[in-house]
Amino acid sequence: MASGKKATQRLKSVISKDREVLSSGSIRVLKRELGHIISKYLDIDKRKIQMTIEEADPEQYCLSANFQKKTKDIDETE
Amino acid sequence: MGETIVITSGKGGVGKTTITANLGISLSLLSFGVVMVDADIGLRNLDLVMGVEKKVKYHILDVSKGLCTLDEALVKDTRSQAPLCLLPASQSHFKEDIQKDDFSQLIHSLRKRFEYVLIDSPAGIEYGFKTAMREATQAIVVVNPEVSSIRDADRVISLLEQKKIKPIYLIINRVNAELLKKKEIVAPEEIQEILDIPLLGTIPEDNSVLIAANQGKPFAYQPQSKLGEIFLHMAKRLTNTEPMVVEESAKTESLWNKVKKSFTLKK
Numbered sequence A: 001m002a003s004g005k006k007a008t009q010r011l012k013s014v015i016s017k018d019r020e021v022l023s024s025g026s027i028r029v030l031k032r033e034l035g036h037i038i039s040k041y042l043d044i045d046k047r048k049i050q051m052t053i054e055e056a057d058p059e060q061y062c063l064s065a066n067f068q069k070k071t072k073d074i075d076e077t078e
Numbered sequence B: 001m002g003e004t005i006v007i008t009s010g011k012g013g014v015g016k017t018t019i020t021a022n023l024g025i026s027l028s029l030l031s032f033g034v035v036m037v038d039a040d041i042g043l044r045n046l047d048l049v050m051g052v053e054k055k056v057k058y059h060i061l062d063v064s065k066g067l068c069t070l071d072e073a074l075v076k077d078t079r080s081q082a083p084l085c086l087l088p089a090s091q092s093h094f095k096e097d098i099q100k101d102d103f104s105q106l107i108h109s110l111r112k113r114f115e116y117v118l119i120d121s122p123a124g125i126e127y128g129f130k131t132a133m134r135e136a137t138q139a140i141v142v143v144n145p146e147v148s149s150i151r152d153a154d155r156v157i158s159l160l161e162q163k164k165i166k167p168i169y170l171i172i173n174r175v176n177a178e179l180l181k182k183k184e185i186v187a188p189e190e191i192q193e194i195l196d197i198p199l200l201g202t203i204p205e206d207n208s209v210l211i212a213a214n215q216g217k218p219f220a221y222q223p224q225s226k227l228g229e230i231f232l233h234m235a236k237r238l239t240n241t242e243p244m245v246v247e248e249s250a251k252t253e254s255l256w257n258k259v260k261k262s263f264t265l266k267k
Helices: A003-018 A024-038 B016-029 B046-050 B060-064 B100-113 B127-133 B147-162 B177-181 B188-195 B207-215 B226-238 B255-263
Strands: A044-057 A060-069 B003-008 B034-038 B084-087 B116-120 B138-143 B168-175 B199-204
Touching: A003 B147, A003 B188, A024 A044, A024 A060, B003 B016, B003 B127, B003 B147, B016 B034, B016 B046, B016 B084, B016 B116, B016 B138, B016 B226, B034 B046, B034 B100, B046 B084, B060 B100, B100 B116, B100 B127, B116 B127, B127 B147, B138 B147, B138 B188, B147 B168, B147 B188, B168 B188, B168 B226, B188 B199, B199 B226
Parallel strands: B003 B116, B003 B138, B034 B084, B034 B116, B138 B168, B168 B199
Antiparallel strands: A044 A060
């Protein structure tokens, strides 16, 4: 892979992290609780949640979350 | 009242001073009255790049301390037909030696007299940067196609946005054509996509930039040269007489931008 592409990937990853306002520990807990609530309404795979929370401006935070639909081969005990 | 544009970057050594000098000249070639303020107290260089170092008698701190008038400190560039001046920084003080209120008052006075006040900000995000951006109505963020420069620029953009400075423009400096062709650097369209601010222009890596700085003869004074032309276009975009650059990939919204916009309303 050309280093330009690698650099772009690394930048996107690191800048996403930089923009986060919660520690990774708090994010994990929030993700788990959010997954628990959402799963009451949608058939989602709680292990595959992508979530980011950022400071949009001095007055508000913005939360973005992607939930993956549960597939049939997922262990239901998960 | 004139526009106050802070030229900043976060990371040092990306070419802020060269860009301030040449953009100031290009704006003056378009007949705008321009003053450039060297806000890098203790590390004065804008006078050298402009080639007017021998004309410097007073500096910004002399004005703020009442040791001279603003007019006495302003260095006039006689090569320009439109008013083009430089307010030099002190070389023997520290960033914290100028009070933020005094700096703001100076900028306010300059805005009444010039159509464009260009502030060459020091590197970093500390006191010097905060002072420099205090009175800005617009900002230009300069980046090199390097990971550290781009990451620092992202941080600076968020600080400028918190201060409600808008618009914030992007200049990508020192783009090495050979490395770009080999895809060994982050492409300008990728940088714009990541930082998500309007692109004022892209400047290729060129030895003539170094030679011009060495000679104190800014290339913008040759608007027919390749680099001079680039700066003239950027000046036109800044003054809304030419449309902004739209990179091909930016015309179609990417997944990265869609994801980002879904949680960052700030840009």
